[in-house]
Amino acid sequence: MKANQPSQRDSVYAQPLKKVSDFAFDTKVADVFPDMISRSIPGYATIIDTIGRLATRYVRPNSRVYDLGCSLGAASLAIKQHCQAEGVEIIAIDNSEAMVERCQNYVNAYRGEISVHVECTDIATLEMQPCSMVVLNFTLQFVPPEQRDSIIQKIFEQLQPGGLLVISEKVKHHDNVADELLIDLYHEFKRNNGYSDLEISQKRAALENVMRLNTPEEHIQRLTNAGFSTVQEWFRCFNFTSWLALKAPEATQHGEK
Ligand SMILES: C[S@@+](CC[C@H](N)C(=O)[O-])C[C@H]1O[C@@H](n2cnc3c(N)ncnc32)[C@H](O)[C@@H]1O
Ligand SMILES: O=C(O)C(=O)C[C@]1(C(=O)O)C=C[C@@H](O)C=C1
DSSP states (O other), X not given: OOTTXXXXXXXXXXXXXXXXXXXXXXXXXXXXXXXXXXXXXTTHXXXXXXXXXXXXXXXXXXXXXXXXXXXXXXXHHHHHHHOOOSXXXXXXXXXXXXXXXXXXXXXXXXOSXXXXXXXXOOTTTOOOOOEEEEEEESOGGGSOHHHHHHHHHHHHHHEEEEEEEEXXXXXXXXXXXXXXXXXXXXXXXXXXXXXXXXXXXXXXXXXXXXXXXXXXXXXXXXXHHHTOSXXXXXXXXXXXXXXXXXXXXXXXXXXXX
């Protein structure tokens, strides 16, 4: 079974709860995560597949790739499946023990040239090494907002010239009409994927304190401030979006664009 394909059905919020606790990436969530994420993020399969395809273009031979907030390793496995470059190592990081343990099992099940090193660490304190590609697929939204700038800055500094960051996020909007419409369409998407109104509202309450969203403008500003020369949205559905951010190649790094 692939880390991005439905497994056990997600029923974490199916029964009425007396008190809805903060959402956590614990064993209950990790056990149903492939089903949860594929029914909760519009375009998830496309995003994962495209991360693999981008890897074939941007991952350099004898370089590292980081998958930050890897969960069960779906992005790492897509990169491993697509990328042909030699001497590549993927470093898959997550701070949930439950995710890391299961990710290791998924990764072990796949042979191939590219090795995947799975580690349980907070990405805020992770000491990164030079790399040619970094994936932050729906991870930064769970990191305390005050830590986000320095994480993006650290990624930029460790990326080799010409390197790629793929960052996907759920976003909010300043325009209330647009924000409410996109949230409403998103809830309709969830209902169409079999979630009840109770599941949708209990999960929304659980996420309120732990998933603090930025606007697209805030994300783009943060990436630009860090030094990325190209920031391009390549996927959007409702309030879910993904950008690619490129560090300029060496020859164009000093304003010679
Ligand atoms: C929505 S999931 C990411 C999905 C995954 N990237 C994928 O493509 O399937 C967010 C993940 O980020 C992890 N996470 C949240 N904050 C983190 C942090 N500070 N350091 C490392 N991992 C973190 C969570 O444990 C969770 O597994
Ligand atoms: O906003 C929601 O209701 C979600 O379910 C979103 C979201 C996410 O964006 O990461 C939240 C938790 C799970 O990781 C899967 C999806």
